[in-house]
Amino acid sequence: MNDNDLTGMLDTMIIGGGQAGLAMGYYLNEQQRSFLILDANGRPGDAWRQRWDSLRVFTPAKYNGLPGVPFPADPLTFPTKDEVAGYLEGYAARFDLPVLNGVRIERLWREGDRYIAAANGRRWEARNAVVATGCTQEPKVPVFAAELAPSIVQLHSSEYRNPQQLQEGPVLVVGLGNSGAEIGIEVARTHPTTVAGKPGGEIPVKHGRTAARYFLPIVRFIELNVLTLGNPLGRIAAPKFKAHAEPLVRTKTKDLVAAGVRRVPRVAGVENGLPVLADGTRLEVANVIWCTGFKDDFSWIDPALLDDGALPRQERGVALDSPGLFFLGQEFMYAAFSATLPGVSRDARYLAGRIPASVSRESAASST
Incomplete structure (x- = not known):
């Protein structure tokens, strides 16, 4: 989609369109919320496409589905990274999730009662912001x-x-x-x-x-x-x-x-x-x-929204001192599986039930 497809004040913006962001989008879609998913990659699933060619996931297909759509494979097999990527792209299309690709957010800050994200001279405003950039941000x-x-x-x-x-x-x-x-x-x-x-x-x-x-x-x-x-x-x-x-x-x-x-x-x-x-x-x-792993990178988030170590101040994904700010898909955010395909949906469902609704899809459309 292009960034003119959804304008006006959003209820929620989701930063990151991998499995975490898409799962959150599913639950907000069910609630008829106005939201937009902003993702740096060119297509849903690209974060998986960019891994090494022979990679297969370690969990069986029966556990790898996001809410609403089982993973389309023999349940006891271990999908390739390209099969996962294709599943995520098809998932976004099936539910017509509003994903704006090719947008790497450079700044996120709070201004009054809203959050503002900026990238390449553009900005988006929402009452709530979900940071769903995952745990493989920085090698x-x-x-x-x-x-x-x-x-x-x-x-x-x-x-x-x-x-x-x-x-x-x-x-x-x-x-x-x-x-x-x-x-x-x-x-x-x-x-x-x-x-x-x-x-x-x-x-x-x-x-x-x-x-x-x-x-x-x-x-x-x-x-x-x-x-x-x-x-x-x-x-x-x-x-x-x-x-x-x-x-x-x-x-x-x-x-x-x-x-x-x-x-x-x-x-x-x-x-x-x-x-x-x-x-x-x-x-x-x-x-x-x-093969030394990854580190978190929240340098693009206003330090006032983070702790002294530049990490989220959060409890089970809910920011403690910043109403309307949420985090999803982080390693051990609540459980050992929180950052994985089998675990991210439960955390998304939990957060979706705690995001205050302020702007419905209909009212967002009427403000354009």
Whole structure:
């Protein structure tokens, strides 16, 4: 759509059109609210299209649907990232959600009783604002990465697509979470490969249809209903969950060994343009893939709306000191699954019930 399709004062603007923003749009649509979804990507689902080519989600299709539309695949299979992208694009079209693509919001602030978002000289005003930009906003790379020799090809996992991007010679994959393990095995087919780091444990079953039928439902129940900020166990787990690598789900350490991947300690720095491990070993490599995760970036939000650490002051997504401001799709926002396809819909439904209605779709249309 174009930005003239919905003008006047909005009830709610949703910043971010991934699974979190679309789920929120579904619930606001049900309530006949006037809202607009603003997204930086060119099409719904592009955040998934931009991941590495061979990526499959770790949860079975039966858990990956947003409200109103089950995921269209065998329920015990694990969809590709392009299947997820296509599902999200079709979802937005099916419910005719007002998504304005190609808009990267540069500023968000509060002015009187409304929130104002600005991008490229344009601005949008709404009584309520939902920040649904997800938890993969800014690639996280150690500062010493800049000291690596210019001849070394460096990619973050968000930039990696396939081994054809790499030059000849050894590859160092930094980080042994799920992305590091899967990318490490893939590049080992064409390059000598080393993976640095320590995993955060492993799911103790083989990933596949049997796990999808019997084991993963248990994991889903725990991560949605036990590991939550609503109980002591979840509150204890949350900081550790955010600080450490996630357990390996599909690819295990034995798979790395079988693929000929060399495992080494964490990377501690750079010496003479080459990566140095925590044990002092210097590695001769031609390529480095940083599977070191992401960090939050709320620098575009007025600091007055954030805490002293430039992070949301919120409880279960509801801003504590800024009426009408909400956050959705953040890691462990309420539960361990809050940022994932299986978990985001519940949080969206919760927030939709707490957003004060001030402008209906009909009154917004009559103001144009």
